[in-house]
Amino acid sequence: MKKSLEEHAERFSEHAADYDESQDSPEYRAAADLVVGHADAGSDETVLDLGTGTGAIALPLAESAGRVIGRDISEGMLDRARGKAAERGVENVAFGEGRFRDPNVPEDADVDVVTSNFAMHHLGDDEKREAIAEIAALEPRRFVLGDVLFFGEPDPDDPFYSPEVDDPATVGVLADAFTDTGFAVTAVEMVSDQVGVLVGDRIEDRPGIEDPEGEP
Ligand SMILES: C[S@@+](CC[C@H](N)C(=O)[O-])C[C@H]1O[C@@H](n2cnc3c(N)ncnc32)[C@H](O)[C@@H]1O
DSSP states (O other), X not given: OOSOHHHHHHHHHHTHHHHHHHOOOHHHHHHHHHHHHHHOOXXXXXXXXXXXXXXXXXXXXXXXXXXXXXXXXXXXXXHHHHHHHHHHTOOSEEEEEOBTTBOOOOTTOOOSEEEEESOGGGSOHHHHXXXXXXXXXXXXXXXXXXXXXXXXXXXXXXXXXXXXXXXXXXXXXXXXXXXXXXXXXXXXXXEETTEEEEEEEEGGGSOOSSOTTOOO
């Protein structure tokens, strides 16, 4: 991690008021839409959105999911998310403090789907692996990660990220972390050479190949 958690939290809180307007790139929009689409959360399901920010993923997910838990380290971003939920009358979403490696999931929550968009690249690669292991320990049926990540060698003259604060991984590092923690990588969406979406389905929840109805 190139900055401490506190530095990241402070930086995002300072920009919370204009964050939504600043996220207008086609790559960001495409990744956000893909994350929401792949989450495919049902009305009886609980979604945990990590690095939820101002609720760009959590709020649309709340339209179909039964319950959405948004977690972030920035109180400024969380306040904004809460304000938007209140304005829109969304009642099945709760925003609160939580971090990738300590998501602070309420005791009564059984998480079915974990999502995260444009947030994990703030962690170093070892920290990403730890975070993905933490997510796997919640035993969701699916983990959908949209982020700045490298499909090849990024053009040093055209970085989609800020090298001084961001630490994107290669798609290979992330895919290995998924499989090492019990997720089958079931989709990889390449939005650009520096933005993508990975979908991991928990292997234990996938139907057997010989019996697609799910019998072991
Ligand atoms: C670029 S914003 C993305 C917000 C939102 N997911 C979206 O798609 O617009 C990144 C967010 O990740 C949060 N963040 C950074 N490091 C984090 C960590 N270790 N745990 C939880 N949230 C973190 C920041 O506070 C910020 O709100």
